[in-house]
Amino acid sequence: MNAIFGIFLLTLMLITAIAVVRTRNLFVATTLMGIFSLLLAANFFLLDAADVALTEAAVGAGISTVLLLSALSLTAEQEKPGHRGRLLALAVVLVTTLALLHATLDSPRLGDIDAPVHQHVAPWYIENTPTAIDVPNIVTAVLASFRGYDTLGEVFVVFTAGIGVLFLLGHYPHKQAHKPHEGLRHYLIQRLVGRTVIPFILLFGFYVQFHGDFGPGGGFQAGALVAAGIILYALIEGTDRALNIIPKWLLNGMVAGGALLYGGVGIASMLMGGNFLDYSVLSSDPVAGQHLGILLIELGVGITVTGVLLSIFFAFASRKHF
Amino acid sequence: MEFLGLYNYWIAVVLLMSGFYAVIAKRNLVKKLIGLSLFQAAVFLLYITMGKVEGGTAPIFTSASAEQIFSNPLPQVLILTAIVVGISTTALGLAIVVRTKEEYSTIEEDEIQQMDCQENVASE
Amino acid sequence: MSSWTPHLPALQVVVPLMTAPLAVLMPDRRLSWALATAASLCALAIAIVLVGEVRDQGNIVYEMGLWAPPYGIALGVDAMSALLLLVVTGASSFALLAAPTSLSHEVGHERQSYFYAAWLLALAGLSGILVTADAFNIFVFMEISSLSAYILIAGGPDRRALPAVFKYLVMGTIGATFYLIGVGLVYMMTGTLNLADMELRLADVGDVKPILVAAGFITVGLALKAAIFPLHVWLPNAYTFAPNVVTVFLAACATKISIYVLIRFDFFVFQGNLTAHDWQFSYFLMPLAVLGILVASTVAIFESNLKRLLAWSSVAQIGYIMLGASLVSAAGLTASMLHMFNHALAKGTAFLALSCLALSVSRLDIKNIGGVARRMPWTMAAFVVGGLSLIGVPGTAGFISKWYLISATLDMGNLAPALIAVILLGSVMAVVYVWRVVEIAYFGQGAGTITDDYIQEAPLAILIPTWIAVLLNIWFGLTPALPVELSTSAAELLMEHLR
Structure with a gap:
């Protein structure tokens, strides 16, 4: 049954992908890419990759679509014909x-x-996770501890993208001419539905952050979800109001702070006599140390990912339209 | 079953190539980035496919699991990283495209090249 | 201090990596610069200590999180990585010392803290690739270094930097994804990501289709990132339109790190395990190297933009490095390693001189520098030494690697005369393109558009790092013992895997 469903999904993905390549309307291509990501996420779920499915759904279908749409509103909606x-x-x-x-x-x-x-x-990994780290989710154990250095690098990739976008788009050349962004404030139904959904998205985000040791989830997924919730608020109420709630200095602090927290845990374990990112030394009981380390670095991941995704979104959204 | 066992890989390969084609052949900068995401997504599928174990479950210990078979957690960890790398590249690429549009008022590669050529000639 | 010594491989990466977020938070651009420079000099000091350690006791291994490889990620420093760590941290430090003077024309003050953060990330990414012993970890740090390099190049003042960097981003991502596919296929057949473990386990697997295809994908992907001819098309414009000090940094080391990964992966993992792989490696890369030397040097001769001229010369020099590697012999690999070091010195110096020149000459074109040496004698003298080293004149660092390369080709039997002819011809072409610049700068007439008074010698703040680089070119030309020793042991290390 699973196999047949898998083949069905894969075939749909193939059709979507071909449509993405063929269409000249970039808006259509972006929407189809969102659908493609959801199909891919469903497929990952069938292949027993729950964490990856959650991430692909939040990042591929959510964040990436929003970014592409904001970029399209600043550039062009139609692709010109002709290939060389x-x-x-x-x-x-x-x-x-x-x-x-x-x-x-x-x-x-x-x-x-x-x-x-x-x-x-x-x-x-499967054999040693219960004794060495003792968290139910083996993916979290590998991600945060056995291969924690990769994940540190991954946080810094996100950080790099964040400062890159801020470097390129962070300064607003036409601040005076910029008229406040109204969002969908005057559309009753969207506003009502949106405002009802947002608290649940945020709540789910925090759940995913702190439940990542036990079920699928962790800092990346949580960061993407929390950011998505706030972006939804910004779309409904206007970016200016959203920026009032989370000012730019706080965003900058989050972007740098999360990365510093992750690296700080590594340096702390060095100072306490272990190797870099060896959480066992953080507490008298090695397993408790692992738990503490994983909690802290996942928090760092969540903070940086939220900060970077929001900074990127605001950088695109506050750009003057051409 | 022989056919089914490879179907995932083959779809991944075809997806990979449709993305790759869009990156090389399309002249619109946003379309190139979309192609790049497609290209990377196909690699994710390739990795996750090799981690699947027949009759396995997601690699999470549950209370009922004494004798469970788990699918391989390692490719999943790698792909979590790769997904994040992918979105970071897309975000940075889009920022460059937006700046390009502001400077050149187009996002078609051919038109940009034409303007650059004129500029190169003018500066000589 | 001594208790920190075992942690040095990790600190090599962690120091610049952790300084990057701090640089963003600094309230003033000068503080960001000071922080970045301090971190870079600290990384240089760590690299120097590591070189000493490697010479004393051989390879250093560090287990991240104290998880033994292949379960955890291990770092490893040997002669090959230590040599290149010197190149990367040195290039970064010199360019940063020159940065405040050069950059104030090019990057807006309010954006500079982001710029320096990106710089530190590039440094951390490149060092991270060099110290890691894990195939997937290489990918992660490759992405950190690439993304930050895109940011640095996009900071260029000319709008043509944007399409140039977009092209680099697309080709760089294709290269990295090809590498990822290749690693995935090797992982599929071996179940491990640690390079040393891959080699062991591949011995049981042998010549199966996924491994052969993986070797192809990894080679092509890294060749794309390393700008090996004919996959170099992103390089000339990216180097031309980047801010000047960024060109100094990236031209000295960025592509070499991809070549390092290419050589290391190929020799450590594939050479010993695949039948006739050395032969394929040689016959695939040697023609490309030869063509690269000849074609790129020819283009450089006819190029009038000074930065693009040197960028094309870089494509040619990558050809020399690959030529040495494609000989698949201890002598050839020694020459290849040595040329990575010496070319970084020569090209770094030449680009530093151009950064000085750019302070007075707004457009770095060969037509605008007529007689400029009379006004800027120190700057042009530095360019001349960099140029001589690039050509390979005795007494400069460049001579040493050309000499080793020629002696390595002597073992090649029938091919030797042809290869020596190519190397000599390439050097003659280098004489031509360097001489064109020198001739006009020393003996040409002043350009009509700029009055001579406007042109003045560059300030000491940038001349001093430039001249230290000049002296290093001569120093390593006269006493090449250290790089030669490191290159030789690196080559022996690589050849051990050939069995």
């Missing part, structure tokens, strides 16, 4: 496709438990 070098592109793509298809012929089949990926490192 189409044959060369087709040739390159064809060669790459054939190479990859060739590779899949020797690949282990889907779900094969004897595949090399399931033999070596992965069973060790």
Whole structure:
């Protein structure tokens, strides 16, 4: 049953992707990309990747769509016809496709438990998570502790994107001419529905933040959800009102603060005699130390992701329209 | 079953290539970025597919689980990172596109190239 | 202090990484700069200590979070990474010392704190790639360094920086995603992400289709990021329109780090395990290297924009580095490593001189610099030394690596005369493009548009770092023991994996 549903989803994704490439209307392409991300998220869920599904839904279908739409409102909605070098592109793509298809012929089949990926490192994680870290969600254990250094890097990738957007768009050249953004304040139904939904989105965001050890979720998903809730508020009430609630200095503090918190935990564990990001030394009981470390770094992740996503959104939204 | 076992990979490959094609062949800058997201999304599918175990569940210990089979957590962790990297690249790319529009008042690569050529000639 | 020594590989990355958010929070751009420079100099000091440690006791391993590899992420510093750590941290420090003078024309004051934060992230990303021993971790830090490099280049004052950086972003992301596909395929067949562990486990897997395809994807993806001819198309404009000090930093080290990953991945993971892989590696890369040297040098001869001229010369120099590597011999790899170090010195100096020049000459075009050396003798003298080193004149650092490269090709039998001819021809072409600039600057007439009084020597604040770089070119030209020793042990390390 699952297999059939999976094939159905994959086929839908294929159709959506082809439509995305073919359409000349960028607005349509963006909407289709949102749908594509939701289908992909559903597919991840079928493949037992609950955390990834949640992230793909929040980031791919939510945040990415909002960013693309705000960028479209500043640029153009229609793609002009004409491609150059189409044959060369087709040739390159064809060669790459054939190479990859060739590779899949020797690949282990889907779900094969004897595949090399399931033999070596992965069973060790499953075996050792209960004793070494003792959180139910193995993905969280690997993400936050066993491969915590990757996640530190990931937070800094987000941080980099944040300061990049602020560097490029952060200064407002036409502040006087800028008329306050009204949002959908005069549309009763949107406003009513929006205001009812927002508290639940925020609540769910906080739940995902602090429940990430037990179920799917963690700092990234929570940050994306909280940011989505506030962006929804900004869309309804206007960006200026939203900026009154979360002023720019606070956003800057969040962008830098979360990253500093994560790195700070690493440095603290160094100062307390462990290696970088070795949470075991943070408390007299190693497992309790791991819990504390994971809680703190997930908080850091959540703060930076929320701050960066909101900064990016506000940078796009307060740009003068052409 | 042989066919079904590879279907996920094949779809991933075709998705990969449709994104790749959009990146290379399309001349609109936003469309290129959309193609890039598609391209990356396909890689996510490739990784998650190889982590699936037949009859497995999501790698989360529940109270009832004495003898559970879990799917592989590692590709999931890697892809969580990759998704975040992807959205970061898209955001930065879009900021560059917005600035390009402000400076050139177009987001079509051909028109930008034309203007740049004229500028290069003028400066010589 | 001694209790910190074991942590140095981690601190190499953590110091610049953690300083970046602090630089954003600084209330004043000068404080941000001071913080960035302090962090960069600190990273340089760490790199120097690490070089000493590696020479004394060989490879250093550090386990992040105290999880043993391959379960956790391990860091490893050996001769190869230590040599390049010197290049990266050195280039960053020199460029930052020159930055306040050069940058005030180019980047608005209120945006500079973001700029310096991005700089630190680029430094941390590049160092992170060098110290890690984990294939996926390389991808993460590659993205940090790439995203921050896009920001730095987009800071350029000319609007043409924007399409240039967009092209770089698209091609860079394609390159990184290709690398990710390749790593995924290797992971699929081995179940591990640690490079050393991959090598061990691949021995049991052998020549299966996914691994062969993975080798292809990783090579092409990294070649794209390293701007190896003909995948270099993003490079000339990106370097031309970036702020001048950014060009100094990135031209000295950014593409070399991708070459480092390419060589390391290929030799550590694939060479020993795949049949006839050395042969394929050689025959794929050698023609590209030769073509790169010849074509890019020719373009540089006819280029009139000074920054683009040097950017094309970089494409040619990448050709020399790849030529050494494609010989797949200890001598060739030594030459390749050595050229990474020496070219960084030469090109960094030349671009630093251009940064000085840009303070007085608004458009860095060959037509605008007629007779400029009479007004700016120190600046142009620095350019001349950088140029001589680029050509490979005895007494400069550039000579050493050209010499090693030529002696390495002597072992190649039938191919030797042709390869030596290419190297010599490339050097003659370098003489031509450097001489064109020098001739006009020293013997040309003043440009009609600018009055001569307007042109004056660059301030000491930027001349001093430039001249330290000049002296280093001569120092390492006369006493090349340290880079030669590191390069030789790096090459031996790589060849051990060939079995």
